């Protein structure tokens with residue numbers, strides 16, 4: 001397979017999905033500190049010893065990662081399985097502690113904040129997980145699930161929480177009557193909308209999305225990505241989008257970094273990576289994307305363009 005052809009097909013396909021072009025809000029504010037700054041981030045995990053005399057071994061999941069993301073922009077992280085993408089996401093979300101290095105969000109060093117300040121700061125950064133089936137508690141109603149971040153903050157009344165939940169459900173194209181339902185009553189795409197609503201409810205500045213559409217059908221993927229773009233336009237959200245799929249990051253991201261064995265081996269715009277990849281691993285990643293047959297590609301683009309228009313309509 002020719003990787004240049006593949007790149008062309010991905011790039012042209014993504015552009016015809018009706019992806020919203022970058023708005024003025026995406027222009028970096030040069031005088032402001034970056035929204036997210038990751039400096040020399042390292043995470044080693046100890047491996048269990050198989051016998052007592054063995055020297056302790058460790059997995060070097062991240063080996064000195066630097067990132068800078070301006071407010072209102074989207075950074076894609078791509079890499080093979082085990083390259084450290086989710087480790088990076090957990091450290092940025094302060095769900096895990098780095099071995100070395102720092103994560104600054106809005107100028108605050110997240111891993112050095114006292115617990116109470118970190119809990120309060122959490123309203124500024126939320127996460128959307130890969131699996132819309134596993135990430136929503138099947139025993140809780142949607143109202144409880146979506147208001148969970150507000151409950152953790154502990155500052156709003158039940159009535160206010162309910163009102164805000166109805167608002168964010170409308171923003172993701174669901175109905176306020178859905179608040180009384182359970183996750184099993186929804187499709188995969190609708191569940192991911194519920195997960196996005198839960199992330200939105202604290203008005204975050206940053207959303208970290210770890211493979212948010214890889215469990216969904218391709219037409220539903222486009223709907224969810226278009227919804228994320230639309231929300232970015234409305235609220236100026238910054239995304240850190242993790243994906244193994246270059247077509248997905250091309251749809252949503254201004255810049256992409258390629259992780260390989262815990263290090264960034266390449267960074268650039270999606271087009272630069274698709275058409276002019278320098279690192280052998282990035283080239284392998286580009287050529288690994290399956291080439292879509294022209295007829296099927298047209299049908300998919302039509303579906304995706306329709307998905308864009310329907311992104312905010314209630315789903316039945």
Ligand SMILES: Nc1ncnc2c1ncn2[C@@H]1O[C@H](COP(=O)(O)OP(=O)(O)OP(=O)(O)O)[C@@H](O)[C@H]1O
Pocket residue numbers: 045046059060061079080081082083084085086087088244
């Ligand atoms: N809690 C942990 N304890 C020990 N090793 C871990 C832990 N979490 C991650 N690792 C190891 O760190 C490396 C990076 O894992 P990570 O989950 O970040 O990869 P990934 O890029 O997200 O992979 P995938 O695409 O499969 O989700 C892997 O070798 C993994 O086995």
Ligand SMILES: [Mg+2]
Pocket residue numbers: 085086087
């Ligand atoms: Mg992962």
